[in-house]
Amino acid sequence: MRQSKFFMPTLKETPADAVAKSHQLMLRGGYIRQVTAGVYSYLPLAYRVLNKAEKIMEEEMAKINVPECLMPALLPASLWEESGRMKKYGPEMFRLNDRHDRPSLLGPTHEETFTELIAKNLKSYKQMPISLYQIQTKYRDENRPRFGLLRGREFIMLDAYSFAATRQQLDEQFDDEKQAFENIFKRCGVTVRPVIADSGTMGGKDSTEFQAPAEIGEDTIAVNETGTYAANLEMAQSLDDFKQEPEDPQPLEKVATPNCDSIEKLAKFLNVSATRIVKSILYIADGQKVLVLIRGDKQINEAKLAHVIDADDIHEAQTSDLEALTGSAKGGVGPVKADFADRIIADETVKNLYNVVVGASETDYQFKNANLDRDFKVDEFADIRVANEGELDPVDHLPLKFTTSIEVGHIFKLGTYYTKTMGADFLDQNGKAQPVIMGSYGIGVTRMLSAIVEQNLTDHGIAWPKEIAPFDIQLVQMKMNDDQQTAVAEKLESSLSAKYDVLYDDRKERPGVKFNDADLVGAPIRITIGRKVGDGIVEVKRPSDEKAQEVALNDLDAWIAKELG
RNA sequence: CGGGAAUUAGCUCAGCUUGGUAGAGCGCUUCGUUCGGGACGAAGAGGUCACAGGUUCAAAUCCUGCAUUCCCGACCA
Numbered sequence: 001m002r003q004s005k006f007f008m009p010t011l012k013e014t015p016a017d018a019v020a021k022s023h024q025l026m027l028r029g030g031y032i033r034q035v036t037a038g039v040y041s042y043l044p045l046a047y048r049v050l051n052k053a054e055k056i057m058e059e060e061m062a063k064i065n066v067p068e069c070l071m072p073a074l075l076p077a078s079l080w081e082e083s084g085r086m087k088k089y090g091p092e093m094f095r096l097n098d099r100h101d102r103p104s105l106l107g108p109t110h111e112e113t114f115t116e117l118i119a120k121n122l123k124s125y126k127q128m129p130i131s132l133y134q135i136q137t138k139y140r141d142e143n144r145p146r147f148g149l150l151r152g153r154e155f156i157m158l159d160a161y162s163f164a165a166t167r168q169q170l171d172e173q174f175d176d177e178k179q180a181f182e183n184i185f186k187r188c189g190v191t192v193r194p195v196i197a198d199s200g201t202m203g204g205k206d207s208t209e210f211q212a213p214a215e216i217g218e219d220t221i222a223v224n225e226t227g228t229y230a231a232n233l234e235m236a237q238s239l240d241d242f243k244q245e246p247e248d249p250q251p252l253e254k255v256a257t258p259n260c261d262s263i264e265k266l267a268k269f270l271n272v273s274a275t276r277i278v279k280s281i282l283y284i285a286d287g288q289k290v291l292v293l294i295r296g297d298k299q300i301n302e303a304k305l306a307h308v309i310d311a312d313d314i315h316e317a318q319t320s321d322l323e324a325l326t327g328s329a330k331g332g333v334g335p336v337k338a339d340f341a342d343r344i345i346a347d348e349t350v351k352n353l354y355n356v357v358v359g360a361s362e363t364d365y366q367f368k369n370a371n372l373d374r375d376f377k378v379d380e381f382a383d384i385r386v387a388n389e390g391e392l393d394p395v396d397h398l399p400l401k402f403t404t405s406i407e408v409g410h411i412f413k414l415g416t417y418y419t420k421t422m423g424a425d426f427l428d429q430n431g432k433a434q435p436v437i438m439g440s441y442g443i444g445v446t447r448m449l450s451a452i453v454e455q456n457l458t459d460h461g462i463a464w465p466k467e468i469a470p471f472d473i474q475l476v477q478m479k480m481n482d483d484q485q486t487a488v489a490e491k492l493e494s495s496l497s498a499k500y501d502v503l504y505d506d507r508k509e510r511p512g513v514k515f516n517d518a519d520l521v522g523a524p525i526r527i528t529i530g531r532k533v534g535d536g537i538v539e540v541k542r543p544s545d546e547k548a549q550e551v552a553l554n555d556l557d558a559w560i561a562k563e564l565g
Numbered sequence: 566c567g568g569g570a571a572u573u574a575g576c577u578c579a580g581c582u583u584g585g586u587a588g589a590g591c592g593c594u595u596c597g598u599u600c601g602g603g604a605c606g607a608a609g610a611g612g613u614c615a616c617a618g619g620u621u622c623a624a625a626u627c628c629u630g631c632a633u634u635c636c637c638g639a640c641c642a
Binding site for chain 2: 009010011012013014015016017018019034036037085088089090091092108109111140142143144146151218315410412414440442460478479509510511512513514515516517519528530531539
């Protein structure tokens with residue numbers, strides 16, 4: 001490809017709206033342009049990278065015998081009424097009506113579409129296990145698209161769905177997909193860590209996210225130093241190493257604690273450590289009043305809590321409503337005689353505490369010397385606390401480190417939610433109807449591009465991993481009016497193009513301009529045809545190299561072959 | 566969805582407080598000199614100052630509304 005004919009509008013200055021490095025570089029390098037919030041045009045450079053990533057995905061899916069198909073993005077709302085998600089999905093879904101006023105939508109994901117296909121066309125256990133996948137554009141009307149391709153309203157996703165007759169088949173499909181995903185990420189040059197994740201409100205087991213650690217990720221993952229434990233912060237567990245020395249129960253005592261609406265103020269006012277206080281917070285969970293208790297030095301993890309309560313929507317009760325709901329304003333809510341609560345859930349840290357401080361269910365009053373069971377009851381204990389950096393992991397008891405990261409993939413065993421609600425049954429060996437067991441596997445393809453760039457930055461551009469670089473080799477000719485240079489460059493272009501993707505910078509530009517654009521293209525090899533070409537010498541440089549090195553034209557093929565494998 | 570900010574040339578921004586015919590740098594076009602990390606000089610092209618009302622003799626500038634975009638948070642099968 002001649003660069004004079006190639007379209008890559010590079011920018012000298014960084015557009016003000018771009019914050020993430022990957023976003024800046026993809027704009028500056030002429031990879032993408034924004035059309036509207038969260039919606040981008042993929043210009044030739046980005047499209048080449050996308051195609052290469054998709055080709056790798058196709059190869060890896062073929063290896064595990066999963067065929068590709070393509071579902072529509074435009075879907076009838078009726079399909080989603082069937083699964084119950086038309087209501088559940090909320091404002092994130094792009095909804096529209098067609099000319100006959102039939103409710104329609106743009107697919108944010110495709111469980112329903114695939115499940116219906118299977119429901120209508122798969123009847124026997126003999127046809128299973130089977131999987132399908134597609135690489136397709138998804139639509140989600142995100143509240144807040146950001147960081148370029150990282151979170152878009154229109155984005156490209158690989159989504160695979162497995163259909164099994166037995167749990168064991170599902171397990172095998174899951175393991176195959178997991179291996180395929182790991183191969184894909186490796187070949188695409190993105191470093192990922194499989195982490196334990198939350199599978200969301202749809203249920204499902206063995207939920208695993210593939211997280212790419214990066215500077216600007218939207219997620220936080222907790223990892224121990226050996227990598228034997230890694231979890232999304234939403235789910236991360238940690239050991240509680242605090243142990244209170246046993247004490248004899250003392251009589252319950254009510255004390256006034258004016259203006260103590262936080263644990264810090266209360267601890268200071270009463271001159272006790274936060275570990276001697278039990279914090280009580282009222283949550284509204286799908287309309288239920290749930291009083292949640294946790295030791296004063298810990299924070300409540302709402303994702304864990306939602307799981308334990310099995311609620312779709314949970315939020316703290318408004319401070320302004322507290323008095324009406326519990327009889328006391330902030331700084332007094334407590335578990336003693338808490339008749340207002342439909343349920344009382346406590347974190348495990350509330351166990352084995354003696355003579356603690358709790359709210360007295362009266363504004364600005366606390367009880368001292370409260371004891372579990374004697375003074376207050378708990379319906380259920382669970383791990384509902386936020387893990388903190390430095391705490392020990394539950395597996396090898398090593399300190400946890402936190403890293404921001406980008407969720408580039410998510411796989412989990414979906415089970416029978418969709419197949420049951422949408423009637424995807426098959427006949428087993430006994431002629432009995434059973435719901436098909438599903439697995440769900442996704443890669444954010446365009447998001448992965450952001451992750452790759454974030455992980456492969458150089459001082460001036462991008463160092464694309466070899467398999468997905470938009471070009472393998474960039475030829476840079478210094479003087480376009482030098483016939484000798486032109487002859488060598490054109491010869492190299494034609495010989496190398498037989499085996500590699502070559503971009504030949506044949507523009508009448510100054511060297512500085514060419515070098516800077518080459519840094520943005522980020523090809524694994526840059527070949528400079530310059531003043532020493534008369535001696536049969538060119539220069540080669542990898543994006544990560546500080547300086548170029550000279551190579552004789554005779555040795556060039558070997559050097560390239562060694563480099564590109 | 567809550568909070569904050571921005572919107573003036575293709576890009577980065579100034580001008581607004583104190584109303585008076587629209588500015589800079591970069592980019593683009595032409596010519597010349599340059600030519601190994603975004604050159605220099607000269608001459609040009611390019612703007613409904615997001616949009617809609619209002620105040621005023623006069624609005625980029627003041628007032629009201631609205632739209633879009635970005636940031637922080639919440640949300641995110």
